[in-house]
Amino acid sequence: MKVLVFNEQSDLPINTETVQPVVKEALALENRRTDEIAVYFVSSQEISRLHKEFFDDPTPTDCISFPMDTGTETGYQMLGEIFVCPKTALDYVYKSGQEINEEIYREVTLYLVHALLHLLGYRDQEPADIKQMREAEKRHLEHFIRKKVLVSC
Numbered sequence: 001m002k003v004l005v006f007n008e009q010s011d012l013p014i015n016t017e018t019v020q021p022v023v024k025e026a027l028a029l030e031n032r033r034t035d036e037i038a039v040y041f042v043s044s045q046e047i048s049r050l051h052k053e054f055f056d057d058p059t060p061t062d063c064i065s066f067p068m069d070t071g072t073e074t075g076y077q078m079l080g081e082i083f084v085c086p087k088t089a090l091d092y093v094y095k096s097g098q099e100i101n102e103e104i105y106r107e108v109t110l111y112l113v114h115a116l117l118h119l120l121g122y123r124d125q126e127p128a129d130i131k132q133m134r135e136a137e138k139r140h141l142e143h144f145i146r147k148k149v150l151v152s153c
Contacts, residue, residue: 001023001024001027001033001034001035001036001037002035002036002037003019003020003023003024003036003037003038003039004036004037004038004039005019005020005038005040005041006038006039006040006041007041008040008041008042008043008046009041009042009043009046009085009086009087010043011043011044011086011087011090012041012086012087012089012090012104012108012153013153014041014086014108014152014153015151015152015153018149018150018152019039019112019151021149022109022112022113022144022150022151023037023112023116025140025143025144025147025149026112026113026117026140027116029139029143030117030120030136032120033077034077034078034079035076035077035078036076036077036078036079037078037080037081037082037116037119038080038081038082039082039084039112040081040082040083040084041084041085041086042083042084042085043085043087044060044085044087044088046083046085047060047061047063047064047083047085047088048060050064050083051064054066060085060087060088061085061088062084062085062088062089062092062111062114063082063083063084063085063111063112063114064082064083064115065080065081065082065083065115065116065118065119066080066081067079067118067119068080068081079119079120080119082112082115082116082119083115084108084111084112084115085111086104086108088111089104089107089108089111090104093107102150105150105151105152105153106141106145106150108151109141109150110137110141112151113136113137113140113141113144114133114137117133117136117137117140122136
């Protein structure tokens with residue numbers, strides 16, 4: 001599986017090599033596979049631009065995902081693209097009064113997993129869907145922490 005990772009922001013150091021294990025573990029936990037996925041770490045300006053262009057909301061957000069080819073026609077599956085804004089995670093951790101060290105990377109990992117779960121069909125608009133999404137996020141984060149698999153610097 002190809003995990004294409006692009007770090008296009010400078011707010012938080014990201015070791016792009018730590019992203020692929022997170023994606024692979026998340027897919028394995030969901031018993032899913034793909035041939036390719038792209039992950040972009042972007043600035044708050046870029047995530048705001050995408051948010052406005054595709055969701056008519058100019059405010060920054062934590063992550064956005066765009067599903068792509070399901071693989072049924074070509075046999076090769078590009079699951080989709082994920083855009084994560086580390087600055088949003090930084091702002092959240094600062095506001096919550098938590099220490100920046102490892103907590104910031106847990107938050108970035110959470111955003112990555114949240115977007116990936118959207119690509120896998122999870123939704124978070126209705127209360128029951130939100131509950132299911134939060135349970136999946138918790139399951140994934142607990143698994144990653146046990147296995148010491150987090151996005152890091």
